[in-house]
Amino acid sequence: MRLYLIGMPGAGKTTLGRALAVAYQLPFLDLDEEIVRREQRSVSEIFAQDGEEYFRQREADVLRSLIAEHPQIVLATGGGTPCFHHNLELLLETGLALYLAVPIEELVRRLLAVAATRPLLASLPDAAGLETRLRETLAARQQFYERAPLRCTAPTCSVDAVQQLLARYSATA
Ligand SMILES: Nc1ncnc2c1ncn2[C@@H]1O[C@H](COP(=O)(O)OP(=O)(O)O)[C@@H](O)[C@H]1O
Numbered sequence: 170m171r172l173y174l175i176g177m178p179g180a181g182k183t184t185l186g187r188a189l190a191v192a193y194q195l196p197f198l199d200l201d202e203e204i205v206r207r208e209q210r211s212v213s214e215i216f217a218q219d220g221e222e223y224f225r226q227r228e229a230d231v232l233r234s235l236i237a238e239h240p241q242i243v244l245a246t247g248g249g250t251p252c253f254h255h256n257l258e259l260l261l262e263t264g265l266a267l268y269l270a271v272p273i274e275e276l277v278r279r280l281l282a283v284a285a286t287r288p289l290l291a292s293l294p295d296a297a298g299l300e301t302r303l304r305e306t307l308a309a310r311q312q313f314y315e316r317a318p319l320r321c322t323a324p325t326c327s328v329d330a331v332q333q334l335l336a337r338y339s340a341t342a
Pocket residue numbers: 176177178179180181182183184185245279280282283324325326
């Protein structure tokens with residue numbers, strides 16, 4: 170199987186993805202990390218030097234190459250991945266997408282600690298600014314995220330919770 174984690178920055182796609190890959194004994198890849206490896210520079214550097222449009226094109230290209238290379242994978246996408254270049258349709262056609270629907274308040278708590286390393290959040294001064302930006306971003310992206318067949322609404326979605334979701338999904342699919 171291919172399991173794709175989608176959702177807002179800070180939702181835990183990378184963190185939970187790694188743990189799920191161990192539980193299901195599947196290879197794990199993180200789309201951002203793969204872009205960084207291929208570009209030999211950080212996501213922040215890519216945004217600063219070449220802009221978001223360039224990043225989105227690379228993101229779409231690397232996504233397609235990873236899917237072609239890996240029939241079995243847990244893949245953590247970036248927060249914007251499903252919203253550009255028909256990536257969501259590709260994810261829905263080639264694997265099972267899991268939306269980590271974490272409340273904004275929890276995202277704010279987590280991201281305040283790491284905002285400086287995330288280009289779309291780096292320029293925000295405080296928690297109120299971060300919360301406003303996240304609410305706006307979610308309002309625009311929800312329509313994409315909600316098309317995932319699996320959704321975890323727990324503030325901290327665990328491996329156990331995903332295993333239960335998957336078991337229920339497999340029983341009805
Ligand atoms: N379930 C969790 N509980 C608490 N903190 C978490 C959880 N998942 C992720 N985090 C923290 O939130 C931040 C963002 O997590 P990350 O996995 O990078 O999210 P994403 O890949 O969705 O942006 C990290 O600092 C991580 O340690």
